[in-house]
Amino acid sequence: MSSDPSSRRQFLAFLAASPLAAAAGIDGEWLARLGYSTAASDAVLGAADTMASRAMGTHGVLQPPLISKAADALDVFDFEGVAKQNIPVAHWGYLMTGTDDDGTIAANRAGFDRYTLKPRRLIDVSKVDASVSFYGTRYPSPIVINPLGSQKAFHKEGEVAVAKAARARDHLMVLSTVATTSIEDTIAARGGPVWFQLYHQSDWSVTKQMVKRVERAGAPAIAFTVDLLGGSNRETMIREARKDTRDCIKCHMGGAPLPGVSGRVDDRDNRRKPNLVGYEKLPPQLEKGTPTWEFVDRLKQSTGMKVLLKGIVTAEDAALAVEHGVDGLFVSNHGGRAENSRRATIVSLPEVVMGTGGKIPVICDGGFRRGTDVFKAIALGATAAGIGRPYIWGLGAFGQEGVEAVLAILRKEFELTMKQSGTTSLSQINVRHIGMA
Ligand SMILES: Cc1cc2nc3c(=O)[nH]c(=O)nc-3n(C[C@H](O)[C@H](O)[C@H](O)COP(=O)(O)O)c2cc1C
Structure with a gap:
């Protein structure tokens, strides 16, 4: 996927409108949960990178960026890095x-x-x-x-x-x-x-x-x-x-x-x-x-x-x-x-x-x-x-x-x-x- 934010935004807009979205298991509610809107935020663009890396099976090699709010999480692993940052190392x-x-x-x-x-x-x-x-x-x-x-x-x-x-x-x-x-x-x-x-x-x-x-x-x-x-x-x-x-x-x-x-x-x-x-x-x-x-x-x-x-x-x-x-x-x-x-x-x-x-x-x-x-x-x-x-x-x-x-x-x-x-x-x-x- 292109790293140019505007082309990624266009790609998300295309996905939201496309029957391909349903075929890919991406529904409106799901995009809404990502905070997706026509004015896509940086967090959404980060999530798009995450989607791409996980779809390619490279999760673990390409670490997704840390999420800044709970609603941005795509899976439970998205909370791990944020928790690690917040919790004292002995408790971790x-x-x-x-x-x-x-x-x-x-x-x-x-x-x-x-x-x-x-x-x-x-x-x-x-x-x-x-x-x-x-x-x-x-x-x-x-x-x-x-x-x-x-x-x-x-x-x-x-x-x-x-x-x-x-x-x-x-x-x-x-x-x-x-x-x-x-x-x-x-x-x-x-x-x-x-x-x-x-x-x-x-x-x-x-x-x-x-x-x-x-x-x-x-x-x-x-x-x-x-x-x-x-x-x-x-x-x-x-x-x-x-x-x-x-x-x-x-x-x-x-x-x-x-x-x-x-x-x-x-x-x-x-x-x-x-x-x-x-x-x-x-x-x-x-x-x-x-x-x-x-x-x-x-x-x-x-x-x-x-x-x-x-x-x-x-x-x-x-x-x-x-x-x-x-x-x-x-x-x-x-x-x-x-x-x-x-x-x-x-x-x-x-x-x-x-x-x-x-x-x-x-x-x-x-x-x-x-x-x-x-x-x-x-x-x-x-x-x-x-x-x-x-x-x-x-x-x-x-x-x-x-x-x-x-x-x-x-x-x-x-x-x-x-x-x-x-x-x-x-x-x-x-x-x-x-x-x-
Ligand atoms: C930090 C930590 C503390 C735990 N404390 C208890 C406990 O007090 N009593 C208990 O029966 N099991 C305890 N467990 C075991 C959990 O109940 C559970 O069996 C285990 O976490 C499940 O595996 P998961 O962490 O991979 O989901 C603890 C597990 C962890 C990671």
């Missing part, structure tokens, strides 16, 4: 790290390329319903806002901005134990139920009080994370933290992060983790060892909330979960932050679904960045797909507006894939709509 390292050489992060993405789409034609797709139901509550989209700790490290409004975006777009949100906002404040900002992710405490009496508190606050479900019970080695986080010239000790009493201790919260940091403070001091009933299925039974008995396990990746554990009365699963490797398995969650998904015998809902997360990724997961038996880093890119870039834009883009991409595949509801999407690459 915490967000982006995997374990060891980060190989499982790459595997999560590469996993989606093992599957292709097999669209069906000549089906009326003028109306599409992408809604999903969890335990009696329906959401218009199967894209779940996964739990992710310490969100005020990425934007001053942290989880509150995310909860407001979840409210505006009506998405299911799961709050982390190590959030920088309390479950009570998050539910208030969401204006509706939020699920809670549980990291167990070394003292069962504290875990039990935490569970009771979350239930009182109005959470309908709790997701117990089981994929970090042995610890993890996060090298990228440490390398990036070393570049940060600020005084970490001012905020983190424990100082700079250490190898092998991620996932543990230093007691003195709890003032920034409101879900970990305010518990009555009871005589300690210290856990012996790390949790086993007995702990899952105890957890189930201690609450009327639905109990899910987060971090299941095998058929064997999925079957055991059903046996122990678990109400749902997250197929997850913690976004490549647990063991460096190099096994994509989309690859683990089919055996987990098989292990449950279809008896409980299964949410799959890890590397979801496109609507086509979500479609592939639903085709392989997932009830929904969870996202982590993409909505934090939106948050770090533009606060609540950025999170909303990320949700809107993924939803639009997913619904487009549904229509193009000849499916109008989640129940119609099945394994026959995908193939092996």
Whole structure:
């Protein structure tokens, strides 16, 4: 494409008016979202370059210019560079790290390329319903806002901005134990139920009080994370933290992060983790060892909330979960932050679904960045797909507006894939709509 702005402007004007636009999947609404008008702005011209480079498959070689407003984003990756610019380098390292050489992060993405789409034609797709139901509550989209700790490290409004975006777009949100906002404040900002992710405490009496508190606050479900019970080695986080010239000790009493201790919260940091403070001091009933299925039974008995396990990746554990009365699963490797398995969650998904015998809902997360990724997961038996880093890119870039834009883009991409595949509801999407690459 010519680099002369006036000829690019003419090209956009031609596209907008041409039947070719529809054939290329470019509709009026899409151009409007880019801010396209007859007096095309510089941002639009930048977006045109982006379109061209991505169409040529050179995205990653030719980096698109940074966007200046959420509405200019074409895909979720457009938020990454802006967020990186805004977020302190140590916090960026915490967000982006995997374990060891980060190989499982790459595997999560590469996993989606093992599957292709097999669209069906000549089906009326003028109306599409992408809604999903969890335990009696329906959401218009199967894209779940996964739990992710310490969100005020990425934007001053942290989880509150995310909860407001979840409210505006009506998405299911799961709050982390190590959030920088309390479950009570998050539910208030969401204006509706939020699920809670549980990291167990070394003292069962504290875990039990935490569970009771979350239930009182109005959470309908709790997701117990089981994929970090042995610890993890996060090298990228440490390398990036070393570049940060600020005084970490001012905020983190424990100082700079250490190898092998991620996932543990230093007691003195709890003032920034409101879900970990305010518990009555009871005589300690210290856990012996790390949790086993007995702990899952105890957890189930201690609450009327639905109990899910987060971090299941095998058929064997999925079957055991059903046996122990678990109400749902997250197929997850913690976004490549647990063991460096190099096994994509989309690859683990089919055996987990098989292990449950279809008896409980299964949410799959890890590397979801496109609507086509979500479609592939639903085709392989997932009830929904969870996202982590993409909505934090939106948050770090533009606060609540950025999170909303990320949700809107993924939803639009997913619904487009549904229509193009000849499916109008989640129940119609099945394994026959995908193939092996
Ligand atoms: C910075 C960061 C913090 C996270 N914190 C938590 C957490 O507190 N609890 C939890 O269960 N999972 C946590 N996760 C894992 C996410 O819930 C999710 O499994 C993962 O981010 C999905 O992969 P994605 O980031 O590639 O979308 C975290 C992930 C990241 C990147």
